[in-house]
Amino acid sequence: MEGRININVSAIDYDKTSKALTRQLSLLEEMVHGEEDFTMTDSEFAFGWHFFVLSVNKSLVQKLAEMMGSDFDKLKGKGIEKKFLTWLTKNIESKSPRFKIAIKEEMESSKFGIF
Numbered sequence: 712m713e714g715r716i717n718i719n720v721s722a723i724d725y726d727k728t729s730k731a732l733t734r735q736l737s738l739l740e741e742m743v744h745g746e747e748d749f750t751m752t753d754s755e756f757a758f759g760w761h762f763f764v765l766s767v768n769k770s771l772v773q774k775l776a777e778m779m780g781s782d783f784d785k786l787k788g789k790g791i792e793k794k795f796l797t798w799l800t801k802n803i804e805s806k807s808p809r810f811k812i813a814i815k816e817e818m819e820s821s822k823f824g825i826f
Contacts, residue, residue: 716767716772717766718815725763728807749766750766752764767795796814
């Protein structure tokens with residue numbers, strides 16, 4: 712399971728959201744003994760929202776899935792990436808004002824008819 716999961720993040724408050732994401736992913740790294748498994752770009756501000764990309768090593772997500780076992784399988788979503796988004800959203804939604812996250816590659820595909 713090599714590679715990265717690139718996640719588009721849209722947030723009203725960049726500082727709170729980026730800190731909540733960093734804190735949650737740092738705790739995850741501690742739990743699974745990971746190191747430097749995620750990065751975040753600077754934000755771009757438009758239409759009252761901050762947009763940035765969170766990039767997470769797939770190995771970190773795989774370790775989370777193994778650690779959680781059947782509880783991870785019960786999370787909403789198809790595939791490990793969508794289940795990870797559900798887990799991440801649940802763990803930071805109370806710590807950050809309005810935000811949205813989505814898999815970057817899916818947003819850029821013609822499946823959504825946007826681009």
